Amino acid sequence: MVCIPGLLWVWISLLVPLHGYPQPKMSGSSDDTRNCTATPPYLPPTAIDTTERLRILRHHMQSHNLSAYIIPATDAHMSEYIAERDKRLAWMTGFTGSSGTGVVTLQKAALFTDSRYWIQAERQMDCNWELQKSGWISAIGQWLVKEVPEGEKIGLDPYLFSIDNWDSYLQALDGSNRTLVALDDNLVDLVWGSQRPLPPTNTIYQLPDDFIGSTWQEKVSHIRTQMENHSGKPTAVLLSGLEETAWLFNLRGDDIPYTPVFYAYTLLTKTSISLFVNQSRLSGDASQALAAGCPGPLCVTVVDYEAISESLRIYVQQDGVHIWIGTEYTTLALYREIPPEKRLEENYSPVMIAKASKNAKEQELMRAAHVRDAIAVIRYLVWLEKMVPSGSVDEISGANFVNQLRREELFCHGPSFETISASGLNAALAHYSPSNTTSRKLTVDEMYLLDSGGQYLDGTTDITRTVQWGEPTALQKEAYTRVLMGNIDLSRLVFPPRTSGRMVEVLARRPLWEVGLNYGHGTGHGIGNFLSVHEWPVGFQSNNVPLDKGMFTSIEPGYYLEGEFGIRLEDVALVVEAQTKVILLPIF
Ligand SMILES: *[C@@H]1O[C@H](CO)[C@@H](O)[C@H](O)[C@H]1NC(C)=O
Numbered sequence: 001m002v003c004i005p006g007l008l009w010v011w012i013s014l015l016v017p018l019h020g021y022p023q024p025k026m027s028g029s030s031d032d033t034r035n036c037t038a039t040p041p042y043l044p045p046t047a048i049d050t051t052e053r054l055r056i057l058r059h060h061m062q063s064h065n066l067s068a069y070i071i072p073a074t075d076a077h078m079s080e081y082i083a084e085r086d087k088r089l090a091w092m093t094g095f096t097g098s099s100g101t102g103v104v105t106l107q108k109a110a111l112f113t114d115s116r117y118w119i120q121a122e123r124q125m126d127c128n129w130e131l132q133k134s135g136w137i138s139a140i141g142q143w144l145v146k147e148v149p150e151g152e153k154i155g156l157d158p159y160l161f162s163i164d165n166w167d168s169y170l171q172a173l174d175g176s177n178r179t180l181v182a183l184d185d186n187l188v189d190l191v192w193g194s195q196r197p198l199p200p201t202n203t204i205y206q207l208p209d210d211f212i213g214s215t216w217q218e219k220v221s222h223i224r225t226q227m228e229n230h231s232g233k234p235t236a237v238l239l240s241g242l243e244e245t246a247w248l249f250n251l252r253g254d255d256i257p258y259t260p261v262f263y264a265y266t267l268l269t270k271t272s273i274s275l276f277v278n279q280s281r282l283s284g285d286a287s288q289a290l291a292a293g294c295p296g297p298l299c300v301t302v303v304d305y306e307a308i309s310e311s312l313r314i315y316v317q318q319d320g321v322h323i324w325i326g327t328e329y330t331t332l333a334l335y336r337e338i339p340p341e342k343r344l345e346e347n348y349s350p351v352m353i354a355k356a357s358k359n360a361k362e363q364e365l366m367r368a369a370h371v372r373d374a375i376a377v378i379r380y381l382v383w384l385e386k387m388v389p390s391g392s393v394d395e396i397s398g399a400n401f402v403n404q405l406r407r408e409e410l411f412c413h414g415p416s417f418e419t420i421s422a423s424g425l426n427a428a429l430a431h432y433s434p435s436n437t438t439s440r441k442l443t444v445d446e447m448y449l450l451d452s453g454g455q456y457l458d459g460t461t462d463i464t465r466t467v468q469w470g471e472p473t474a475l476q477k478e479a480y481t482r483v484l485m486g487n488i489d490l491s492r493l494v495f496p497p498r499t500s501g502r503m504v505e506v507l508a509r510r511p512l513w514e515v516g517l518n519y520g521h522g523t524g525h526g527i528g529n530f531l532s533v534h535e536w537p538v539g540f541q542s543n544n545v546p547l548d549k550g551m552f553t554s555i556e557p558g559y560y561l562e563g564e565f566g567i568r569l570e571d572v573a574l575v576v577e578a579q580t581k582v583i584l585l586p587i588f
């Protein structure tokens with residue numbers, strides 16, 4: 001018998017989990033949340049008065065003949081983290097959570113958000129806003145049908161809705177005789193007026209050669225090959241996601257917190273490249289590099305950011321053109337510029353797909369960033385061990401210190417998301433970040449959860465450790481052990497090529513399920529090379545792409561007991577080829 005070496009894939013964890021142990025304590029007061037049934041209503045100091053803003057918004061709604069207006073929490077690029085000038089939902093409602101939708105009618109105002117944010121919403125909103133405890137578009141649709149009379153109109157800004165979201169709203173209102181209207185003006189911006197922060201003006205810079213996996217010319221050629229090879233015969237690719245443009249041209253900026261991207265669009269055709277960005281923001285080197293191939297098919301023409309709709313309109317007037325778009329990132333406004341027969345629709349653009357699999361150089365860069373990042377985290381954990389018993393650390397000072405330790409590492413550009421530094425019951429809120437009103441002192445009696453990451457020129461990091469310096473309860477020991485088992489089981493999995501993450505994520509849950517425990521969030525997400533900490537479309541959800549060689553993903557099972565404690569253990573893993581005795585074929 002001969003053994004046949006085969007191809008398959010395994011996870012390799014970049015960091016080995018550290019161990020720690022827990023202990024609970026109940027506390028929490030209700031005077032930090034609003035009470036709208038009290039007379040007069042009780043508002044905590046953290047709530048924002050929105051009466052005047054709503055009055056003016058309703059005035060604009062009436063002049064547009066609208067009975068309702070929808071305010072999402074994203075920008076024109078479907079970014080997860082958004083710049084101050086795009087925080088329209090936060091400005092209108094007071095609620096600063098990263099996920100939610102505001103809906104204003106002439107009589108009512110409602111914030112829709114999921115369970116992660118209910119307490120935060122009660123702390124930040126005044127009594128003009130009702131909290132609707134669901135983030136689903138179907139729930140928003142049902143509420144709209146209840147509140148908006150038949151035959152009336154519901155307005156929205158088409159630059160803030162992806163095609164997929166728009167379709168979901170259409171479906172939710174289907175047959176209800178309420179019409180969705182895409183407006184030219186953003187009504188919140190009209191209310192915000194001159195108070196609204198200005199567009200960023202900081203410099204857009206080139207990534208140094210040491211930190212790139214391929215030149216932008218190589219990337220453009222690769223995408224053009226994908227176009228040639230596609231049966232839909234696209235003549236152009238439209239890039240709306242900010243990471244797509246940043247990745248393609250090896251450029252970075254500081255427009256969005258935690259993510260080194262800049263406001264831009266790209267229209268890449270077989271023979272031309274248009275980059276829509278404020279040209280005066282490009283560094284001299286960047287401008288020069290983009291113009292190096294001019295004239296010719298590798299010449300980048302820089303066009304005003306605001307000209308994207310008009311340029312698209314002009315391009316699609318030509319015969320035989322066909323634009324490849326990703327429906328998760330393209331907004332309704334741009335989609336509508338393209339006649340249906342000239343659209344090639346897929347979930348993701350070829351750039352999103354190419355970016356998802358890191359080449360050898362990119363993998364090496366990512367590893368180097370993670371090694372330096374681990375040094376910062378280990379220094380922090382050692383420091384905590386010394387400091388916590390003396391009672392001199394709280395959640396905020398701890399978060400500030402770990403951020404500072406990262407900044408001391410080479411090539412660091414700050415945190416990759418707001419540090420989650422959570423002690424005791426605060427850790428039961430999976431997306432908690434400390435504030436002055438909620439920050440707890442770290443003690444040897446409570447479990448402490450730290451979920452944090454850094455942006456480095458070579459890679460983006462994300463790691464969670466849960467530690468305890470005293471004696472944990474039996475439940476805490478069991479839950480911690482089972483979370484760790486889930487992390488290890490998924491990390492060590494050998495699986496057929498192109499298996500979907502959805503199919504294997506149960507391995508991270510199995511040890512918890514065995515004793516009736518579970519967690520209410522995803523198991524992991526892709527991550528970029530000095531780009532987003534949550535990089536789509538890699539991960540374990542049904543709309544993620546199959547797992548393939550060169551993809552990085554976090555693996556982060558957890559367990560949360562409300563009012564008591566929270567546990568999460570997160571590493572970043574890489575999909576690599578494995579040798580098996582027999583070749584394992586793809587499942588499908
Ligand atoms: C809100 O105030 C009312 C009236 O004072 C009181 O009965 C109720 O318990 C309060 N609710 C909360 C959640 O504190």
Ligand SMILES: *[C@@H]1O[C@H](CO)[C@@H](O)[C@H](O)[C@H]1NC(C)=O
Pocket residue numbers: 063064065
């Ligand atoms: C609103 O409705 C009135 C009356 O039907 C009409 O005259 C007006 O043009 C409409 N305004 C807009 C912005 O649609």
Ligand SMILES: *[C@@H]1O[C@H](CO)[C@@H](O)[C@H](O)[C@H]1NC(C)=O
Pocket residue numbers: 150151152177
């Ligand atoms: C929609 O509602 C309006 C106002 O009530 C009504 O006049 C119209 O007939 C309705 N249309 C349909 C298709 O039901």
Ligand SMILES: *[C@@H]1O[C@H](CO)[C@@H](O)[C@H](O)[C@H]1NC(C)=O
Pocket residue numbers: 225226229
């Ligand atoms: C071109 O498409 C075919 C069929 O979809 C595929 O097998 C092949 O790998 C593709 N080639 C490139 C260079 O992407």
Ligand SMILES: *[C@@H]1O[C@H](CO)[C@@H](O)[C@H](O)[C@H]1NC(C)=O
Pocket residue numbers: 199200201278279280281
């Ligand atoms: C473009 O950037 C420059 C700074 O480089 C700034 O002064 C100008 O206002 C920006 N233009 C627009 C339209 O934002």
Ligand SMILES: *[C@@H]1O[C@H](CO)[C@@H](O)[C@H](O)[C@H]1NC(C)=O
Pocket residue numbers: 436
């Ligand atoms: C929190 O407290 C610190 C120190 O007292 C202060 O500098 C900071 O401005 C406060 N932050 C907020 C959001 O109130």
